[in-house]
Amino acid sequence: MTVRPQVTQAPKPSAVFTPPASSPDDGPAPSAVPIPDRTAESADTPADSASKLGKGDPFPQPRLRLEIRDLDHPGSSKFLSSINISTVFSAAVQNVQRLLYRSPSERHTTCPPTRSVTLILRDMGGVAYTTGTELDPDHKEIHFSLSYINGINPPSRLTAEITGVLTHELVHCYQWDARGSCPGGLIEGIADWVRLNCDLSPPHWKREVDGDWDRGYQHTAYFLQYLETRFGEGTVRRVNDKLRLHKYDAKPFWTELLGRPVEQLYGDYCSTEEAEGGKSSC
Ligand SMILES: [Zn+2]
Known part of the structure; x- marks a missing residue:
């Protein structure tokens, strides 16, 4: 499901949820996110963004804002005492762009x-979920649950978990979705693949090969990591770029990109995991 902002309606975001760290399978079914339907010719970066480049900080920074709607909520004080949101937010934006796009140019x-x-x-x-604002899909909102933050346990996990969820949601601000046709599981898998590659995977994540390749979240993220290892650094970046250029059609998508259908690739992944002692039922 692609949710796009409605100018005439109050924002009712329902785009993408990240499952709780303690129960990864409890989250709602993954769905596509409101990625701007733009292709290369319309994706110019505003000059003012380019001018914000900092030293050693090659990717343009968007304007970052923080809105806390209930300072009395115990999650608010935990959030504020756990991270320096200014530096964490900026660093996460850089990490997401670095992993999804080769270079600033x-x-x-x-x-x-x-x-x-x-x-x-x-x-x-x-x-948490990410959506465009009601006026302009180039402006994103990440809604993050104070109750969830308050419940992060043990407290020593607060910094990493908040940063991990934030990184996941920021991917939705920068990834492509094949003009709304990309499977939700692949969208969520790419988001968790970035989180994985930022060394922000929660302790409960593990490589499982039960179910389909596009179950989403860390399940698909580990499959994408296998593809990245097998076909070389930049493979997931190529997946994202193909989602920019074309509507998603599974057979040509994977065959053109990696030379074989995704079912075959996933079967290879399962066999590899099984050979290494993992559990397999694919
Ligand atoms: Zn997500």
Whole structure:
């Protein structure tokens, strides 16, 4: 499901949820996110974004905002005492772009022109989701549950878990979705693959090969990591770029990209895991 902002309606975001760290399978079915439907010719980076480049900080930064809707909530104080949100937010934006786009110059022509990201902390169910604002899909909102933050346990996990969820949601601000046709599981898998490659995977994540390749989240993330290892650094970046250029059609998508159908690739992954002692039922 692709949710796009409605100008005439109050924002009712329901785009993407991240499952709780303690029960990864409890989250709602993954769905596509409101990625701007833009291709290379319209993806120019605004000059003002380019001018924000800092030393050693090659990718343009969007305007980052923080909105805390309930300072009295115990999750708010835990959040504020766990991380320096300014530096963590900026670093996560850089990490996401670095993993999804080869270089700043390439990024200028292939990256969605996200101009601002507002992190909104509020009391709500679930963990977090990302949506465009009601006026402009280039401006993103990440809604993050204060109740979830308050429940992170042990407290020593607060910094890593908050940073991990934030990184996952930021991927949704920068990834492509094949004009709304990409399977939700692949969208979520790419987001967790970035989180995995930022060394922010929670302790409960493990390589499982039960079920289909596009179950999403860490399950698909580990499969993508296998592809990255097998076909070389930049493979997931190529997946993302193909989602920029074309509507998703499974057979040509994977065959053109990696030379064989995704079912075959996933079967290879399962066999490899099985050979290494993992559990397999694919
Ligand atoms: Zn997500």
